[in-house]
Amino acid sequence: MKIKSNFIAVSCILVTCTMLLSFSSRKDEALLAAPPNDTLKLVVPKGWPKPVYDFTKNPITREGFELGRKLFYDPVLSQDSTISCSSCHLQYTNFTHVDHALSHGIKGLKGTRNTLSIINAAWTKNFMWDGGINNIEVQPLAPIQSPVEMNSSLNIILPRLNKQEYYKKKFKLAFGKDAEINSQNFLKALAQYMLSLQSFNSKYDQVMRKEAGVAFTEPEKRGLKLFRKKCASCHAEPLFTNNEYENNGLAVDTMLKDGGRAKITHLVKDSLKFRVPSLRNVELSYQYMHDGRYRNLQMVLFHYNHSISNTINLSPKLKEPMNFSEQDKNDVIAFLKTLTDEEFLHNPKYFYQKD
Ligand code: HEC
Ligand code: HEC
Incomplete structure (x- = not known):
């Protein structure tokens, strides 16, 4: 785990032994010495907003x-x-x-x-x-x-x-x-x-933290640029979501008839809007969209480039065509794959444990 000094440990999330052992500074010795049922630290990576959850009511032990x-x-x-x-x-x-x-x-x-x-x-x-x-x-x-x-x-x-x-x-x-x-x-x-x-240790995170020996390839760099221009207004860094409700122009599924946000608010202006999902680890979380209609990222890019439906609440951000070339689409996909955080996906502390 490459947590560097540019991360500050604030309030409270778990840090298990595996993580603890790999910390390297004096601060970490203090953590190791913490009583077993003491509140553990949440890592708020540099540049991230404050967590929304109020840990004072339910500190993680x-x-x-x-x-x-x-x-x-x-x-x-x-x-x-x-x-x-x-x-x-x-x-x-x-x-x-x-x-x-x-x-x-x-x-x-x-x-x-x-x-x-x-x-x-x-x-x-x-x-x-x-x-x-x-x-x-x-x-x-x-x-x-x-x-x-x-x-x-x-x-x-x-x-x-x-x-x-x-x-x-x-x-x-x-x-x-x-x-x-x-x-x-x-x-x-x-x-x-x-x-x-x-999850905050993907290649993207490492490059943003300017860690030694990690760099984007040319396609990834081009992909990031396109992403920031065309996608980041909704899939905002660093969480890759703005936590808002949007309609991204999916053709209406007449079988499921899912109204999205309007199911909760009963407002016409929310009809067919869905929460913008985070794209962290998106390479592995197929199928995509609220109804899982797309099997792979190629299909998702095809959607944004060629098949935006002019639904009643289509986001104004998607009204202009993307005009992506084949290479542009591949570059965006190459960038999206830098959001894969292998360490998180295989971290044994989250596994089922027999005890
Ligand atoms: C107007 C806001 C908006 C923009 C701009 C936007 N998206 Fe999305 N994106 C959404 C919303 C909303 C969803 C969920 C839609 C649904 O399921 O109904 C979504 C879903 C996705 C998903 C599926 C994720 C999952 O876990 O199912 C991917 C992948 C994705 N967007 C990639 C992109 C890319 C790449 C771009 C730029 C080319 C982009 N988006 C631009 C709002 C946006
Ligand atoms: C049968 C499959 C299934 C099972 C079992 C299931 N979930 Fe889910 N989970 C889903 C689906 C589908 C959604 C999205 C639901 C929606 O938007 O209406 C979801 C959404 C969630 C979310 C919301 C994430 C977000 O960012 O909005 C959380 C948290 C969650 N599940 C936790 C749990 C927990 C805890 C359990 C066990 C008690 C559980 N789930 C069991 C399918 C499942």
């Missing part, structure tokens, strides 16, 4: 994070104990599902949207494609209660967890010796794990 990780990987959360959060949010594919457009829940039931990634969630104001949920601590209730995802409820899950000595112990370790297995602690633990999914 090693034990809370570990409990959240266990719950995230536990199929016992679903009605028939077959589906876990990780069934649809796989680390290797940027915490999205692989290879299909719409998510599949229990009994193979098909949902109506493509999975969103959970990375850098501490910076997310509103969750879901339509921004319908504004707190990561209540978000899990949506997949848990959805009849086509987990078809379960806290009334089913909490008694199941209470039957396991393992969880009784883990909840106490995470939230104090009198802590119960209740909805609040359950949701806090899941939030701690999800908030810790931080």
Whole structure:
């Protein structure tokens, strides 16, 4: 992990031993010496805004994070104990599902949207494609209660967890010796794990930090220039989203009839607008768009270049044609691939752990 001095550690996210050991300054010795259940540090990379999440109410601790990780990987959360959060949010594919457009829940039931990634969630104001949920601590209730995802409820899950000595112990370790297995602690633990999914060590990040021995290739450089001109007004650096709702000219899917943001606000001006997704690790998070209609980045670039539909709320930013040449499209794709953060995608601290 190449965290350099230009990163400042502010408030609070987890830093596990692997990360700790690779820090190299005096500051890190202080971290290592921290009591086991002390608040761990969130790394706010240089140039990033302040996190949106208020960690004072739910500081991330090693034990809370570990409990959240266990719950995230536990199929016992679903009605028939077959589906876990990780069934649809796989680390290797940027915490999205692989290879299909719409998510599949229990009994193979098909949902109506493509999975969103959970990375850098501490910076997310509103969750879901339509921004319908504004707190990561209540978000899990949506997949848990959805009849086509987990078809379960806290009334089913909490008694199941209470039957396991393992969880009784883990909840106490995470939230104090009198802590119960209740909805609040359950949701806090899941939030701690999800908030810790931080990705900021792609080639792009390393080049921006001017790290020795890392440089963009010529196509990547050209791609970045085009990206900043044509894409960054919505997919804004450094998070690669402006966290706004936009319509990017996808032809309306008359089967799904998904109104997007208007589902929440009931306003015509929000019809067919969706949250701008981050493009970090986008190389691996196919399929693309809220309905997963595009299988690869070539199709996405084809869309922006040639198939923008003049929908009622099409963003004015996309009204001018892109006029990309074949080379331009390939260059933008080359740049997008520099957003892949292998270290994050393979970081063992996020894996399922047997204990
Ligand atoms: C059956 C597949 C499936 C399962 C199981 C599932 N999710 Fe999701 N998840 C999705 C889909 C699809 C979306 C996008 C939903 C939408 O926009 O309406 C999503 C969105 C999210 C988001 C919002 C991310 C953002 O930036 O807006 C979070 C957080 C999340 N899921 C966490 C979880 C957790 C925690 C669990 C387990 C309790 C879970 N998911 C289980 C499919 C799934
Ligand atoms: C007007 C704002 C806007 C501009 C400009 C824009 N996008 Fe998007 N982009 C969006 C929105 C909104 C979505 C989600 C749309 C949906 O699913 O309905 C999206 C989705 C994507 C996705 C799919 C990501 C995923 O995880 O599914 C990719 C890839 C993408 N855009 C790349 C680009 C590139 C490359 C450019 C420049 C050529 C660009 N975008 C320009 C708003 C924009």
